[in-house]
Amino acid sequence: MHTKTHTLISPSLGTTRNILSFHYGPGGGEKIYIQSSLHADELPGMLVAWRLRRLLAEFEAAGKLRGEVVIVPVSNPIGLNQSMHGTLLGRFEMNSGHNFNRNFHDLAALIAPRIEGKLSGNIDENKLAVRREMRAALDEQTPHTELESQRLALQKLSYDADVVLDLHCDLDSALHLYTNPDVWNDVEPLARYLDSKASLLALNSVGNPFDEIHSFCWSDLRSKFGDRFPIPNGGISVTVELRSQHDVSYEFAESDAQGIVNYLMHRGVIDAPVPNMPALSYPATPLAGAEPIVAPVSGVLVFRTKVGAMVEAGEAIADVVDPLTDTVTTLNCTTSGVIYARHIARFTTAGMEVARVAGATAFRTGSLLSA
Incomplete structure (x- = not known):
């Protein structure tokens, strides 16, 4: 495992915040990106990420990782510092009023005008070409605020991941998922392993939330160029709502981390026997x-x-x-x-x-x- 530090723009004299990413595995296979608590007051995912780090360290030490797994347990250090009278206000940035999970860079809009001449009849080459353009487009962005630098840092960490899991929770809820209908076949095993009570599908729910900017880009490019060039689902992205804000417990964290590990075994990222897939609690809607x-x-x-x-x-x-x-x-x-x-x-x-x-x-x- 190695750790990377991503320093955000300083919002004020004498103040600096960082995002830490923990990288497990040798690379060379699939890349899995998992972040938690983008809404900083949604803490179940942070505990799941802590548990996942321990499990991944064991798999790495045993030589059982067949790809890279990136964990960002604290993806919103800005929001974690927004407390008022003992209440953590982690959904909106207090300076701008912006939702921390909106307004990420629309990669489809950034690269569509310049990708056509770099596509071919080879689907694997097209995946690499699209990711190169994504990286170039992100490198061209200049953030001007701490919030913009946080968004950009998270996108640079995750744009080339084969699977992106964004761990959230609701105010009071059963475990449920949000994802793109184009990738549902790849996401359904995760819904089963996590015992998701609902799976909600949308191509573009409006607002550029974190999970959608990964999968929508590939869907949008397919709608523009798919009749001439094969475009894969290069980013399988999911928002996982880990029940309610008060559902922070070792028992839930253990169960949810194991569900994610089972999914990684299913995908071959962890070299271990694939667990039997449970029934789906409720069809995707x-x-x-x-x-x-x-x-x-x-x-x-x-x-x-x-x-x-x-x-x-x-x-x-x-x-x-x-x-x-x-x-x-x-x-x-x-x-x-x-x-x-x-x-x-x-x-x-x-x-x-x-x-x-x-x-x-x-x-x-x-x-x-x-x-």
Whole structure:
């Protein structure tokens, strides 16, 4: 294992932050990139990354790694320093208001104008050509803020990875995944090994989140040039939502790290017997089919369903209780599916999204992610 230090732009006199990446394996095979806590207040992934580092060190010492595995346990040192009155505010940068998981460089837009003349009829050569142009395009970028330098550092670490896993969690949720429909066949084993309760597919959910900028580039290039040149799925990228913010435990970290290790065994990155693949808990569904459950009034929020539960269209999801008027407003879903996420708050304001149901039929357009 070797460690690399990536220094960010100093935002103020006397202040410097770094990102540390830990590199395991000899290289020469697939490259796997795993980062955690890009939203710095989402800590389950950080513990999983810690456990993965221990397991990978054992596999490396035994000579069982057949590729390079890069672990970035703390991918957002900026957000980790944003505490107010004892509360960690790790989703948005306080200086700009920007979501830490948005606005990464659109590699498709950067390289599409200059890649055509470098493509051929050989799919492997095309993968290398695209990655060379990705690197050149990223090298041309000049960050001007600490946040921009953090985004660029993470992209330079991961742009050439065969598999990218971005470990997050939700406010209150069952374990679920987000990925590109073009790579679902490659991601489904991961969903099985992690016992994902929902897998949400979107080609472009809008906003350039970290996982999408890896897989979307290849999909976009295929749509532009695929009728003339073979373009592979050169970046299999996944956002893994490791349940809820409060689900930080050794037991979960052990189980989730083992699920990822099983996936790496399945891909041949770890030379070990491939574990039997469990059943898929719930079929993959379009992110555009996820129904937001919105409270039309304010009051005390009382959920009537648990995360991970199957619900039928018309079923009651929650009540909003107004203790002043003695009014109880029941919130019903209109979609059948899995309730995969809920708000952690138990007081709602009018118009607040309080839960989501993964439905099989796409009906939403535009930006598909929350703020």
